[in-house]
Amino acid sequence: MASVVLSEAEKLYIVHGVQEDLRVDGRGCEDYRCAEVETDVVSNTSGSARVKLVETDILVGIKAEMGTPKLEKPDEGYLEFFVDCSSNSPELEGRGGEELGTDIANTLYRVFSCENSVDLKSLCINPKEHCWVLYVDVLLLECGGNIFDAISIAVKAALFNTRIPKVRVLEDEEGTKEIELSDDPYDCIRLNVDEVPCIVTLSKIGYRHVVDATLQEEACSLASLLISVTSKGAITSMKKVGKGSLDPESIFEMMETGQRVGKSLHIALQKILDEEENLGTSRPKVGFLG
Numbered sequence: 629m630a631s632v633v634l635s636e637a638e639k640l641y642i643v644h645g646v647q648e649d650l651r652v653d654g655r656g657c658e659d660y661r662c663a664e665v666e667t668d669v670v671s672n673t674s675g676s677a678r679v680k681l682v683e684t685d686i687l688v689g690i691k692a693e694m695g696t697p698k699l700e701k702p703d704e705g706y707l708e709f710f711v712d713c714s715s716n717s718p719e720l721e722g723r724g725g726e727e728l729g730t731d732i733a734n735t736l737y738r739v740f741s742c743e744n745s746v747d748l749k750s751l752c753i754n755p756k757e758h759c760w761v762l763y764v765d766v767l768l769l770e771c772g773g774n775i776f777d778a779i780s781i782a783v784k785a786a787l788f789n790t791r792i793p794k795v796r797v798l799e800d801e802e803g804t805k806e807i808e809l810s811d812d813p814y815d816c817i818r819l820n821v822d823e824v825p826c827i828v829t830l831s832k833i834g835y836r837h838v839v840d841a842t843l844q845e846e847a848c849s850l851a852s853l854l855i856s857v858t859s860k861g862a863i864t865s866m867k868k869v870g871k872g873s874l875d876p877e878s879i880f881e882m883m884e885t886g887q888r889v890g891k892s893l894h895i896a897l898q899k900i901l902d903e904e905e906n907l908g909t910s911r912p913k914v915g916f917l918g
Contacts, residue, residue, distance in 0.1 A: 632843045632844055632847050633847075634844060634847050634848070638844070639847070639848050642833070642844060642845060642848045643833055643834045643848055644834075646833045646834055646836050646838055646845075646848075647834050647835060647836055649836075651838065651845070652842075652844065652845075653842070655840075657836055657837065657838045657839070658838075658839055658885060658888070658889055659839070659840070660839060660840040660889075660893065661681055661682050661840055662682075663679055663680065663681045663778070663781065664678075664679065664680040664681075665677065665678075665679050665781065665782075665785055665897065665900050665901070665904075666678045666904075667785050667786065667788065667789035667901065667904060668789050669687070670687070670689045673689040673690055673691055674690050674691055674692040674762075674790050674791060674792060675689075675690040675786045675787065675788075675789035675790025675791065676688060676689045676690065676786055676789060677782045677783075677785035677786035677788075677789055678782065679778050679779075679781050679782040679785065681772070681774060681777070681778045681781075681840070682772055682773075682842075683770055683771075683772020683773070683843075684770060684771060684772040684773060684774060684775055684778045685768075685769040685770035685772075686766065686767070686768060686769065686775070686778045686779050686781075686782040687766075687767040687769055687782070688764065688765065688766050688767070688779070688782040688783050688785070688786040689764075689765045689767075689786065690762055690763065690764050690765070690786050690787065690789075690790050691762075691763045691765070692760050692761070692762055692763075692790065692792045692793075693760070693761050693763065694753070694758055694759070694760065694761070694807075695758075695759060695760070695761035696757065696758070696759070697752065697755070697756060697757075697758075697759045701748070702755050702756040703749060703752050703755045703756075704748035704749050704751065704752055704759065705748050705750075705751020705752055705759040705760040705761060705762065706748060706751070706759070706761060706762075707740055707746065707748075707761075707762045707763075707764055708761060708762070708763050708764065709733045709736045709737060709740075709764045709766065710733065710763065710764070710765050710766065711728075711729035711730070711732045711733045711736075711766045711768070711779075712729060712765070712766070712767050712768065713725035713726075713728050713729045713768045713771075714767060714768060714769065728768075729768075732766065732768075732775070732776070732779060733766075735776065735827075735854065735867060736764070736766075736779070736780075736783065738856075738865050738867070739780065739825055739827065739856040739864065739865055740824075740825075741865070742823075742825070742856075742864040742865070744823045745823055745824055745825060745858075745864065746787070746819060746820075746821075746823075746824060747819070747820055750817065750819070751792075753795055753797065753807065754797050754805065754807075757805070758797075758807060760792055762787075762790070764783060764786070766779055766782070766783070771843075772842070772843060773840075773841055773842045773843040773844075773845070773846055774829055774840045774841055774842075774846075776827045776829050776854055777826070777827050777828060777829050777839075777840060779827075780825070780826045780827035780856070781826055781893075781897060783824075784821055784824045784826060784897065785897070785901060787819050787821050787824055788819070788821045788901050790818070790819055791816040791817070791818060792816055792817040792818075792819075793809050793810050793815070793816055793817075794810045794815050794816060794817060795807050795808060795809050795810065796808045796810075822859060823858055823859070824858075825856035825857055825858050825864050825865075825890075826856070826857060826890060826893050826894060826897070827854055827855070827856050827857075828854075828855050828856075828857055828885075828886040828889050828890045828893065829841065829852055829853070829854050829855075830852060830853045830855065830882040830885060830886055831845060831846060831849035831851075831852040832849055832850065832851045832852065832853075832872065832874060832878060832882075833845060833848050833849050837853075837878070837881070837882050837885065839885070839886075839889050849870065849872075850870050850871055850872025851868065851869070851870035851871070851872035851873060851874050852868070852869050852870050853866060853867070853868055853869075853874065853879065853882045853883075853886070854866065854867040854868075854869060855882070855883060855886035855887075855890070857886055857887055857889075857890025857891070857893075857894075858890075858894070859891065859894035859895070859898070860891070861887040861888075861890060861891045862887075863883060863886065863887060866883075
């Protein structure tokens with residue numbers, strides 16, 4: 629992961645500021661930076677979104693394709709995640725980028741392993757034979773800290789934007805089944821994203837923890853806790869990253885903060901998505917090249 633080199637004096641300045649609930653950019657420990665969220669930015673996808681969190685820039689595209697249901701879940705569709713770290717950071721070139729991409733993809737699989745996160749049964753076309761497979765492609769355009777949170781926001785926004793064509797299964801006299809795809813772009817299935825979790829990363833700095841850490845703050849943190857939280861504040865998964873350790877009391881405090889901050893994050897994101905939806909085709913589009 630991309631990192632910065634800080635002197636001991638700079639680290640001390642950041643750590644002491646966090647202890648006083650005053651970060652370098654003026655935020656409190658539980659404050660997020662302003663994020664730019666835009667959906668429907670890639671034309672040849674079923675759904676897409678771009679999230680820019682200051683210097684962190686994420687593009688997510690979702691493509692719905694027909695496939696065969698998995699043997700263990702014959703009446704459900706499924707999601708596949710692919711992550712490409714095309715960041716301009718030298719540390720993310722080659723093997724470093726591949727390892728980070730694999731780590732992010734595995735984290736997303738874990739976050740979406742919760743049964744209620746996405747209604748996978750709605751993606752089934754014909755049990756045991758046909759289903760929709762959602763290929764979620766994540767492109768890391770720029771890395772400026774807190775990439776897991778930004779990616780989870782972009783994935784939820786892209787799922788909200790996803791439109792899957794309606795299909796009908798026709799059966800002739802001989803019992804042969806054919807699939808008829810609707811050619812009406814407005815005759816589509818929309819996914820319910822109410823239970824889709826967002827990741828809240830809490831970085832331990834000194835004796836306190838912060839959300840939405842910058843690259844400089846990440847350099848001062850030896851351990852972080854990734855918590856996936858639903859809009860109702862339910863924790864669906866947790867993952868500890870970093871070389872340092874976390875005591876049980878800190879973990880419980882971080883979980884409480886994650887639930888509180890996660891609920892606020894969902895409310896703010898849903899408000900932006902609803903406003904953008906209401907504007908329809910009249911909204912100005914920036915696109916991922918803007």
